[in-house]
Amino acid sequence: MLASEYPFHRILGIELLPELHREALHNIARYSSPTQQCTAIESHCANASNFEFPPEPLVLYLFNPLPEPDLAAFISRLEDSLRLMPRSVCLIYHNPLLEHVLARSRVLRKIGGTHQYAIYATAL
Numbered sequence: 001m002l003a004s005e006y007p008f009h010r011i012l013g014i015e016l017l018p019e020l021h022r023e024a025l026h027n028i029a030r031y032s033s034p035t036q037q038c039t040a041i042e043s044h045c046a047n048a049s050n051f052e053f054p055p056e057p058l059v060l061y062l063f064n065p066l067p068e069p070d071l072a073a074f075i076s077r078l079e080d081s082l083r084l085m086p087r088s089v090c091l092i093y094h095n096p097l098l099e100h101v102l103a104r105s106r107v108l109r110k111i112g113g114t115h116q117y118a119i120y121a122t123a124l
Contacts, residue, residue, distance in 0.1 A: 001031045003038070009056065010040035014048045021045035049073040053081040057088040064095040071101045079107045082122060091120040 003011050015021040024043035031041075049070035066074060082089065091108060093099065096118040102108060108120040 001027070001033070001036070001041070003061070004031070004036045004041060005033065006037055008038045008059070010042065011038055012054075013041075013043040014046050014051060015043060016045070016047055018045055049077070051077065053078060055085050055087070058090070060089065060091040062091065062093045064093075064097050066098075068098050068101060071098050075101055075105055075108075079105060082107050087122070089122045093118045093120070 013024055015024055021043055028041045028043060047070070048066060051074065060078075062071075065071075078089070078091075089108070091102070093102060093113075094117045096102075096113070099118050102118065102120050103110065105120070107122060109123045110118060111121050112119040
């Protein structure tokens with residue numbers, strides 16, 4: 001729950017597998033920290049490649065979560081969402097085995113990284 005230590009408006013997690021979703025809900029319910037700044041934490045059981053992006057600025061964290069076709073669909077949906085509603089997006093991709101999918105984006109630009117992670121952001 002490291003993200004909750006920052007002043008995000010809300011934190012939303014997506015889990016494909018019901019058992020991981022149940023574990024995420026359990027972790028959310030029992031988590032508390034005296035330095036926690038965000039308490040609006042949600043988990044949804046869904047396929048991330050079909051995710052409807054909220055209309056607010058976003059920080060996305062991916063830990064090599066999807067096979068290539070699904071990651072491409074996820075990025076395509078993000079691009080469509082950004083064309084309809086331009087906003088600030090920062091995408092942190094940990095263990096970027098499929099970084100070439102993000103590198104093809106016309107909306108996201110790489111702003112940093114190492115062999116362990118890549119950071120992309122909208123060019124507003």
